[in-house]
Amino acid sequence: SERVRVHAATGIGYLTQANKSGSSSSSAAAIGGGSSGGALGGAADGTGAGAGTTPSSGQQRAGSDKNEELRVLAERHFISANKIEEIFPMTWIGRGMLNLSVERLEQAKFFFGTTLKQCGQVLPALLGMACVNFKEGNYEESLAMYSKAMTLFPERSGAATRVGFGLACYKLGQVDRARAAFRRAHDMDPDNVEAMVGIAVLDTANLDHRLSKDYRSKSENAIRLISNANMIDHSNAMVQNHLANHYFRRWTPIPAVTAQVQNG
DSSP states (O other): OHHHHHHHHHHHHHHHHHHHHHOSOSOGGGTTTTTTOSHHHHHHHOOSGGGGGSOOHHHHHHHHHHHHHHHHHHHHHHHHHHHHOSOOHHHHHHHHHHHHHTTOHHHHHHHHHHHHHHHOSOHHHHHHHHHHHHHTTOHHHHHHHHHHHHHHOTTTTHHHHHHHHHHHHHHTTOHHHHHHHHHHHHHHOTTOHHHHHHHHHHHHTTOOTTTOTTHHHHHHHHHHHHHHHHHHOTTOHHHHHHHHHHHHHHOOOOOOOOOOOOOO
């Protein structure tokens, strides 16, 4: 019924607001990407030298409280929708998204899995299951879900799905496939920040200025991508981290003079 749809859509709207303000990354697949370390892992979780760009503890608490309020409102609408009609795919997907956003992975898996069983290959449910598997460290299954989403919905799946696919490839040691996925995501959406950083990090990961003939051009292209990403989203901690690392490496100490002041 229309009432169910309105409640489910409103709940998803509140949840989307909470997720946007609660994460510096637009791709759900990037959540937890840095758990095992590595160059691209740092890109995914935004930790490291860019910590200076992190909001103050007061700002973080205020943001966290606001996000919690939005999630509570979202859950109320999902509950209302469920009371009207128990079997409604949009409600299941919304509840799956809600549980995923607060790390309740088993519950998220239940709602996404139920949607797939009852309704077939629904794109949001496929992507939800891909995210759950990624966060659980089941990268092969995550890769399979992203691949299925791209095969069934080549246009609708969009650039963010290619980024998730690339991250799963990277975790499985398939670096060339990861790079190709990030490039495809960048082609589809030139403003996709995660794709830009992924390309930059992988293109410079094994560069050696003593051995690589195109070291300079690749390095300049990488910092250009990250700088553009910073212009698109200047509050993104992941991007700030890589910019800070770049300028730290370029930092050169300069001679200093010590002066001693004496009375008289």
